Amino acid sequence: MEKRVTTGAEKLIQCLEREGVEYIFGYSGGAAMPIFDALVDSDIELILVRHEQGATHMADGYARATGKPGVVLVTSGPGATNTVTGLLTSQMDSVPIIVLTGQTITSMLGKDGFQEADVTGITYAVVKHSYLIKDASEIPRATREAFHIATTGRPGAVLIDLPKDVTQGPCDAPFVEDLDLPGYTVPTHGDPDAIRQAAEALTSARRPILYVGQGAVISGAGKAVIRLAEKLKAPIVNTLLGKGAADETHPLHLGMLGMHGTAYANKAVDACDCIMAIGARWDDRVTGKLDEFCLGATKIHIDIDPSEFGKMVTPDVAIEGDARLVLEELIPQISAADTDEWLSQCEGWRKRYPLKYAKQGGLRAQHVLDRLNEVATGDAIITTDVGQHQMWAAQFCKTTTNRHWISSGGAGTMGFGWPAAIGAQLGCPEKKVWAVVGDGGFQMTQMELATAAIHSLPAKCLIINNNFLGMVRQWQELFFENRLSGVDLVGNPDFVKLAQAYGIKAFRIRRPSDVDRILAEAHEYNEGPCVVVAEVVQEDNVFPMIPSGAPLSDMIVEKPKEQMAKPVGST
């Protein structure tokens, strides 16, 4: 009997199996049919989504929760272009995802055939790297390289565009082990001289502070951050994405800094004399007005991506390397600094400017999230969408464990939260997963309720429903004389009925007195997904707030009496 020939698609799936892929988040279509066909005989489980954007966010949530790359499979043309938002989201936040896109046959490339799009061309700006496979023999090497590039160094998104004749035709190329990437190096250990300089600067500082970002999450540097903080006796702050790298409930932790960070974190950053960025990139949400950021302070920057040095801030000491490895080399060279006065100053700010919210006047989102912190902290992964609820969740839900906080930071992608929770739940079946979303963002990917339902995933979706695009409404109130424009979400469905239409258990919270009971009940509900709709007050604002482009010292902790000038910073 003649030996059956392996197709390009079968080879591709074998390559994915060798990379340890458990799930593919996908949506089928003509140009991807050979690959979907090859999946039938594979142990890799296909998670059929309801929109390709949802597939990318699921892969992203899976990757952030597990540290393993998430894989997406879609068809050509619109199937592929629907992944662009997800590629941007992952690439901006350094999350390893691999997106496989079907493509028209090679002889039709560039001829505007049915469902053809120049996908590598469209996505150049939102990927770490990409491939257009013209010959099936390239499949094993491209796949091996894609996984290596997506997961190492500063992780990111990699796309492989696969014409149908390539996946349908024969492929007898062997698997590839050895990589040949002369233009791609992965920094590990930092330069000893730079580390010594950093140690000297930190030890001689009187008001040092550690500023922790996504790089610390990725490298698992959290324990080293805590050890360094304790040895140096220095406070810690983290970015939105850095939440959880180092336990936010540690006594030296001041929580999140930046635009909607805690007042005490921002006051400490503004007053420090030495700040060390650990896998953080001095984002505009963090620094406010750059010219006035940490004036006079020594700036140390640890980053695995040297192109971050000098992009926003030119550091006094730059250390190129993996955050955890660099800290482990740094810590032995540190001795306790004379920081008692500094720490008591920080504690003073913590007492004087606590996070607070109005306890009366209806159901408050902050109250719901404050209680979610009680119910879920410790053992739950929390994902968020983008907007007011995201900032309140970041403030009130203290993240104690690495990879337990999943949020779209750089891209600020609405529609991220719920599919990300599905991906996280698949990656971590033993953990509780809560998505905290707003009514606006949720409706961008709400069709993925079906995906969670058919897999009986016990992920929980907490919809903070104020029937507004609350963050934009807040800005219009504060900076645009309350001229509301494009923010009223009148026409929202009844989210409880919507969930029930998918056969999903749903709860509604109307009164503050309902909060604890319903959150606890939802937390323990494990038969499948559930939706909790919190009908919160329509108009509430996130404070503290540093107006975009303003210095940290311009932070406001409550609504000012007078109309404020329009912010000058980016968005």
Next chain:
Amino acid sequence: MSSAQPTSPKQEIAANKNLHTISLLVRDAPGVLVRVAMVFSRRGYNIESLVVSPAAKRGFSRMTVTCSGDPSILEQMIKQLAKLVDVVHATDHTTSDRFETEIALIKVRCEGNERRDVLEIAEHFNAKVVDYSPESVILRVYGGSEKLDAMTALFDENAIVELVRSGKIVMTRALEIT
């Protein structure tokens, strides 16, 4: 490529003060030119000339890019170029100890008595006449970009029918790698 209005050669000479010369060694992979060009455009740099040719090692190409833009972000932009997976290295050679050259083909309209003036200029700049027709000549000249600028500036603008320049190529001197 430059989308600016054509400027006179003299203006170009003045603008040259802000030009940077960047050399890249890249993998000869599909899309590498687009990826490189996108870094320049995203950071607001204008590519004035671009030379891509096979490198000594098989499978690699050499790019020499002459560009203009905000000098304060040059170093960081070069890091972003180096970060591309297919870029082996990217180096700014604006101030390196280097040899650089460029070739120009200049088609000059000249009839009768004008021809003598044209040939005189050509001789002065060591240019070779590579095409001779009753109404025109094509001159081939090579050398530093400034020399080429100076030579073209000597012709009446209306006399130059066509000008094609190869773009600058550079190589660092001695055993230093470009």
